Amino acid sequence: MILADAILAVHFVIIGFNVAGLVVIPLGGILGWRVVRIAWLRLLHLALLAIVAGQALAGRACILTIWQNELSGGNPAPEPMIMRWVDHLIYWNLPIYVFAVLYSVVFLYVVALCLLVPFR
Numbered sequence: 001m002i003l004a005d006a007i008l009a010v011h012f013v014i015i016g017f018n019v020a021g022l023v024v025i026p027l028g029g030i031l032g033w034r035v036v037r038i039a040w041l042r043l044l045h046l047a048l049l050a051i052v053a054g055q056a057l058a059g060r061a062c063i064l065t066i067w068q069n070e071l072s073g074g075n076p077a078p079e080p081m082i083m084r085w086v087d088h089l090i091y092w093n094l095p096i097y098v099f100a101v102l103y104s105v106v107f108l109y110v111v112a113l114c115l116l117v118p119f120r
Contacts, residue, residue: 060096
């Protein structure tokens, strides 16, 4: 169960990084922030979103979601309130095609950001 919680925490950090990038990159481009032009950060952001979109287009849930479900046995013990809140924030009960469309649009947005706010 501890490993499942660790995977949830890592998942939350990755989601935070990806979502923050969607806002920080264009804002930083407008305000002239040099950090949004760091190539390895932008390429990491692009790669993570490519993986997420690719998995959704393949009809699969995120690998971190799959691992967490397997490690928790599909019937987890009662969680602390904050973990339950994080869990509900991350996992939405929607069909996979909704995520495929959503993640594909977000990925195309990030590709467009590579052109609009080029990195070095």
